[in-house]
Structure formats: structure tokens, C-alpha cells
Amino acid sequence: MNFSFSDKIDGLKPSVIREILKFTSEPGMISLAAGNPAPEAFPAREVQEITADILSKEPVSALQYSVSEGYPRLRETLKQWLSRRYAVGQPYDDLIVVSGAQQGIELSAKVLLNEGDTLLCENPSFIGSLNAFRSYNVRLEGVPMEEDGLNLEALERIAGENPRTKLLYLIPNFQNPSGTTMSLEKRRAALEIAKKHNFIILEDNPYGDLRFEGEHIPAIKSMDTEGRVIYCGSFSKILAPGLRVGYVCAHKELISKITVAKQCSDVHTAILSQMICQRFLDQYDIDGHIAEIQQIYKKKCGLMIGEIEKKFHPSVKITHPQGGLFILATLPQGVDMLAFCQEAVRRHVAVVPGNAFLADESQPCSSFRLNFSTPTDQQIVEGISILGSLTYEMIP
């Protein structure tokens, strides 16, 4: 039979990255395309201990239905953790546990945006979030990026041109895909522009704890005094993504609506996963664990940048992240980026074409995303070497 799909879903394609990831499971493929944490950064032994303890002492709590707001002890722990680490959380705020920050982002869009409303985003930005917005028939307007975050003049202009702007989506730290970090000045200015044009900022901070260089820059949420910022965080990069645990901290009126939407979506987040996160935060040396991960990523990022400097054609520009998982490389004008990525895959190195991250994928793009967290050191060296040869072949 012929199926007729909803307008909002009909045109939506699977994430290019997820499609590439399937492809990269081919033997011999060096994948620099993923966004996975380094497997050696998982606290596997600790999770094993914690889980055995939970299932022997509180099996029914771990297996029974729970409340949509999240495991109460995890919510308390997270509120304290966010306050201590990021000065996030005002008396008017509340917190909900979600099934990964992805769900926090999707539900924020669902509760705030009607079809046809405008959402502003960094251009490029994280495709998973962009697709979540598209799945509600929201109009995406990309704001050009600079080395220190959004171009503010463009933000001001685009917000002015789009009176139905409801939300600005930002990844201020070690952005995906660019790896860049928004400056303190720009964070403050973006909040002022949000006030002026009366839209809400959705601050996504999955990588904030992965800073391996430079000084911490305060979260936009920490500068907010009226509930204009929704803050999303995740255990995916500091503990394990397979658990699917994230959280949203926002004004309690927003959290109350997000909770209703979450009830409709999956009732609550897997409770065993939530209990593992709570125990890990409360009973283990989370700060020490994060410090270890930072060292792993610092080393991997340094290795990749060093190899790029040795092997890439000098006209290829790259970003220099101070944390996170990604580097964005940009080919000189006139070089066909898609052809470059396709030839790279033929030579068994996968990267993600940059247009996948654009608000409008059909726009011209010369960039591709490199991930340094998932590959081994040897794969980084070999992969960059193969890409390097290709830059010399394709750049005149």
C-alpha cells in the first residue's frame, strides 16, 4: 500500500552521520566521522560495581516504573553538581532527567515552537539537533560562525527579519562540528539580543567538561536572571552515552511543560541508567575521572593537529579546539569538498561533509568534520596521512 506521512516527517532524511557510521563498520575503515567518546574513557569497572550493588540491594526500584521528572536522588545530585560546577540553577529553576541531551533539545522545541516558527542556530551546528527541530516543521535560520562564536551583527539582523523567532540554539563550548568556543563577550551579547527580540536561548553543553586547554567561560545560563535560558547537559561524554541519560535545567514553568511532553514520549528515562549516574556522581571521584578524560582528549587532539600540520596541504585551514571531540577542516576555494570526502571513503578514511551541519544543506560548503576521540592513535596517524596525500592531489 501507499503510505502518506506527516508533513513534518515526510522530507526528513536520516542523519548523514548515522548513515556514514553504519558504513564505517566495514572492515579496514578508519573512521574519523564519529562523535563517540573514547572507549578507554568509560569507567567500566566502576559501572560494573555500581550496577551489581544496585541490583542486589534495590532491584525493585531499578526495575519498576518511576516518575517522569527523573530519579529523585539523581535530580538532587545534579542540582548540586550544576550549581557547584557551573553556577547553573536559580531559585525559580527546576531540573528534569531526560533520555540524553538529544531528548532535552527535542522536547524544548516541541513545547515552545509551532510549525512555521523560526529557530536560529549556529551555522554549522549539530545535525541531530537540527533534525529534531526540522521534525516539528520549524524554520531554521543559520547564523554565521566566527572563531569566537556567532557573528553578532548577523544574529541581530536575522532576529530582526524573523519576528516569529522563538528560540536560539547554541553549543557554546567546543561546538559540534566546528570545535570553537563562544567568547564571554559574545555570550553576554547573545543574551542581550535574546532579551531585546524576546526569544529563548537553548544552551546545549554536552562537551563543557571536556576542556583540556584555556580558561573556563561561564555558561550563558549562569548569566540569566529571568529564566530566558534552557540548559541541557548529558552524561554521554563524561560517563557513557549508551546509558542515554541527560538533563534539562530551566525555569520551573518550562520544566513543567517539558515533563508533560516527556510523559508522552517515553514515560521516564531508564531507571537503572539513572541510578548508575547518581551513584557515580555521589560515590566516585567524578572530578578525578573528568580530569583523566581531559588528558586522553588533549593528547588525541594534539596528536591529530600535529599530524595535520605535517601532512595536510598548507592551504587547508583547521580550527584549534580547547576541548571536546571535533576539529573542522576547510579546503581552499575551488576544491570540491564532497568529491574529497567520497574519495577519502574509497581510501578507507571516513569524515563528515560539512554541509550536513548547515541549516540549509544545499548551501555551498568547503569544510569537513574530523573526530579525534574515537579513533586509536594509530588510526589518527594513518587516517591523517591518507587525507594529507589527498589534499596534495586535489589542491592545485
Added chain:
Amino acid sequence: MNFSFSDKIDGLKPSVIREILKFTSEPGMISLAAGNPAPEAFPAREVQEITADILSKEPVSALQYSVSEGYPRLRETLKQWLSRRYAVGQPYDDLIVVSGAQQGIELSAKVLLNEGDTLLCENPSFIGSLNAFRSYNVRLEGVPMEEDGLNLEALERIAGENPRTKLLYLIPNFQNPSGTTMSLEKRRAALEIAKKHNFIILEDNPYGDLRFEGEHIPAIKSMDTEGRVIYCGSFSKILAPGLRVGYVCAHKELISKITVAKQCSDVHTAILSQMICQRFLDQYDIDGHIAEIQQIYKKKCGLMIGEIEKKFHPSVKITHPQGGLFILATLPQGVDMLAFCQEAVRRHVAVVPGNAFLADESQPCSSFRLNFSTPTDQQIVEGISILGSLTYEMIP
């Protein structure tokens, strides 16, 4: 600041049941309001063994990102299980693992329905699903229920009156909240009406394995030859709801769209939860475990009905479920059902007012839902005794 929410979410209230459940955690409250499996039915020891094994042998698989379609070994196992147990699964079908059947239902609505489209449902029906539909601004049309399922004349008439009908939502086995089971004839007839009016059937079967009396009736999906039926199932009632694992079996074109929507929603279902379900199905005596649960529920249901017959005013009518978790009780005309439920809570017995399950909650309703799976035997006896006294006080 003042928040402006999307039209689809603005009017949505938290599920009455979830709100009552919070309330019922008060000490001394006898809750007959839940829909939780009996805690003694959880295979806690087996989950403990399986989890320890997974986390010692394959910690990285359990903790890393995975594919949106679901853990491949679980998908294979489920396809075989559904085929063997329910004759569900045609060559044109595919299967996706979701975060509980609730997510399967929500995503099915999202991919198929535009705002303003019509969805037909049993009246009464499961509030969690109704709220999921409402969260997409879908028009709900309730079809009256009889002892053996939908009133077919009403279905035919309402479908005819609503040309934008896209979906019919059914819980054919031991329906929530009524406890009734749709007859084979009505299943066949509903599929014919769906063909005639060209809508899709969303068959939700969370309780199908909990039959403790009578003969198995084939799933509507097993009668479908063209992909007109979406089938949703769950591990919540046969293993544990806290894991949040369900599945959708449907035509591969539908599954492909649901997969894209799931990517936007939570990337994938918690992988440790999925691995636990797969191991339990593959390596343990699932049929034996289900037979045990059936005996637990048969005993509890029998106890509750026996007590009702002894203690309730004879003019209160109840359904006699052959499985599942629920009995629906109906007060005689003229008795104020909401006042009855409120007075019951004051006497520390919680039940769910029946109007919570109506497509239009403002319609008059004389029913309330009783759950026999969660309370202990003693709570059933005491709770029904208190409600019984109340029936005599309130029925003239």
C-alpha cells in the same frame, strides 16, 4: 518572564494517573490506581546475572553509542519471537526497538499525522497514548466500547464522518482501562473498515502475554496482508518497565520513517537495557517466566473479583478480564463518580476516575479503574472492603 508555549502542548495536562500516583506514595495509602507490574513478577536474580555478565564481557558495547534501529541481536530475537508467538511479521515488515511501547505509539503518531488530522480510539482508552496523540494537535474521536470491543456501527459511522481519519488506535487484549478483549470477528471487521476508509491501525499489545483465562485470539497484525497495521509491544509487563524497552513491527517504509523520528527523539534506546532483554529472551526460560506471571495475576484478579462480589453494592457493574492488569467498575446512574473517587482517597484508597480515559474528558462518566497487579493481597482485601462500604453509603 512570561512563557508562550506551542499550541500542541499548551493545553496538555499531566496524566491524571501519574499525578494520582505521586499522591499515593503517602503513607497508609492503598493504591489500586497504578498500572505497575507486580514487583514479585520481576526476574531480579536473572537480571542481576545477565547484567554482571554483560558488563564483565562486553562493557564497551553496553556503554557506547549504538544504532537508532536497536541492538541488532535484540531485533533478530524479537522478530523470531513475534513470528513464533503471534504470527506477526511479514517479508515486507521490519522492527525497531523503542524506549517503551509509549515511544512506539508517540512516534507512529508523529510520522503519520498532521495537526488537525483525526485519530480514532476506543472510548475509554489508555491516557498515556491519548496524551501522546494530543501532543501533536490531533483530533481524537472516541468509539464506544462493548464487552467484546469496539461498537462496529459507531466505528463505521465515525470513520465516515471524519475524512481526515489517518489512524485507529486499539488495545485488543485486556484493554486499558476496561480489561475487555476484542473478539476475533471484531478484529477482522475493524481491519476491513480500515481498508474501506483507508486508515492505518495502530495495534498496542502490552498485555497480550498476560492471558490467564480463555483462548488466545490472533493479533490484528497477523491478519494484515498489506502493511496496514503497526504493531507495538513491550518488555514492561513481562520483564521490567524500568528498563524502558519496547518495539514496533510494521511495514519497512513505516519503520524507516519511525527510525528517523527516533533519531531526533533520543538517538537510541539505552543499550544496556536492550542487551538485558535480548539475553533474557535468548538464554532464559521466557515461556516459563510468563506462565508464572500469568498465575500471579490470575490469583490477584480472582481475589479482587471475589472481594468485589462480597463487598460492593450489587448495582455496581464490573468487567471480568481474561488477562492484563485492570478491572473497570461502573457505578449506577445518578451516583457522582468523581465524588466517589475523592471520598475513596480520603479513606486512603486510590482508584482512577474513568473520565481520565475518555477522548473528551469533559464527558459524563460513571466508571473508575481498579488495578490488581500492584497491591498486595492484603491491600486488595482492605481496599475493596473500604470501597465496598462506600458503595453502600453512596448508592441509595
